[in-house]
Amino acid sequence: MRLDSAGLQVLSYQECMSLLGSCPIGRIVFTDRALPAVQPVNFCLDGEDIVIRTTAGSKLAAATRRTVVAFEVDEFDPAARTGWSVTVVGHARAVEDPAEAARLAGLPLTPWAPGTRDHFIVIAAEQVSGRRIDQHG
Amino acid sequence: MRLDSAGLQVLSYQECMSLLGSCPIGRIVFTDRALPAVQPVNFCLDGEDIVIRTTAGSKLAAATRRTVVAFEVDEFDPAARTGWSVTVVGHARAVEDPAEAARLAGLPLTPWAPGTRDHFIVIAAEQVSGRRIDQHG
Numbered sequence: 185m186r187l188d189s190a191g192l193q194v195l196s197y198q199e200c201m202s203l204l205g206s207c208p209i210g211r212i213v214f215t216d217r218a219l220p221a222v223q224p225v226n227f228c229l230d231g232e233d234i235v236i237r238t239t240a241g242s243k244l245a246a247a248t249r250r251t252v253v254a255f256e257v258d259e260f261d262p263a264a265r266t267g268w269s270v271t272v273v274g275h276a277r278a279v280e281d282p283a284e285a286a287r288l289a290g291l292p293l294t295p296w297a298p299g300t301r302d303h304f305i306v307i308a309a310e311q312v313s314g315r316r317i318d319q320h321g
Numbered sequence: 322m323r324l325d326s327a328g329l330q331v332l333s334y335q336e337c338m339s340l341l342g343s344c345p346i347g348r349i350v351f352t353d354r355a356l357p358a359v360q361p362v363n364f365c366l367d368g369e370d371i372v373i374r375t376t377a378g379s380k381l382a383a384a385t386r387r388t389v390v391a392f393e394v395d396e397f398d399p400a401a402r403t404g405w406s407v408t409v410v411g412h413a414r415a416v417e418d419p420a421e422a423a424r425l426a427g428l429p430l431t432p433w434a435p436g437t438r439d440h441f442i443v444i445a446a447e448q449v450s451g452r453r454i455d456q457h458g
Contacts, residue, residue, distance in 0.1 A: 190379060191435035208399045213350050213357045213391075220350045220391040222359065224406045242327060254350075254357040262345045265433045269361045296402045296454055298328040317433055 195314030332451030
């Protein structure tokens with residue numbers, strides 16, 4: 185078990201991807217008008233890519249076009265003071281190829297928010313890191 | 322009840338601050354070596370300021386010194402597809418005044434991670450926004 189400089193357990197790449205796949209909600213971190221911004225979204229994995237479904241005109245769609253974003257999932261138990269988090273950093277892109285969009289529309293990814301959401305954002309998991317905090321570790 | 326362009330309920334400032342105060346864990350969003358970064362932290366409110374406790378030499382302490390950060394808390398129910406999120410944007414500062422640090426040390430804020438954490442970061446809640454998603458709304 186490897187610990188980082190803060191004393192947290194370092195998760196392996198495989199653990200990180202497995203935890204990513206277990207979570208329906210993550211947080212996309214980007215820049216909005218030169219300020220740090222964060223927005224929770226539901227998502228699913230397509231291989232090792234993160235897929236988000238939104239509307240073409242959304243702030244998220246505009247802000248994540250051809251840029252590097254972070255994406256975070258976590259789960260904590262406040263009573264036990266344990267938990268884990270996984271962060272991905274990578275290029276985000278809007279899906280423009282109709283064939284790719286049609287394929288992604290077949291993923292088990294139903295938007296929670298109302299309205300038609302037929303715009304897909306794909307984030308490549310270029311850097312993946314994860315930590316676990318365990319009071320008994 | 323006000324809805325935003327994505328059809329989500331817009332929370333009032335008072336609701337946002339009340340939800341912020343109900344959460345032990347939030348996510349601080351900053352820039353690390355020119356890349357978007359996000360890190361979960363436990364925190365508490367001091368009036369309307371967000372207070373985080375870390376080590377003086379931590380990456381978080383270095384990256385959040387005299388800069389604008391975002392801070393996010395949320396809670397979602399994947400089965401019901403409901404939930405809320407609150408995001409604060411504001412200047413972060415390291416507490417350097419020993420009297421202020423001594424006062425903040427008296428807050429109900431015990432770090433989850435191991436080690437001595439006597440460095441305080443304070444985020445001013447300059448912009449506060451929140452959304453709720455409710456399938457019956």
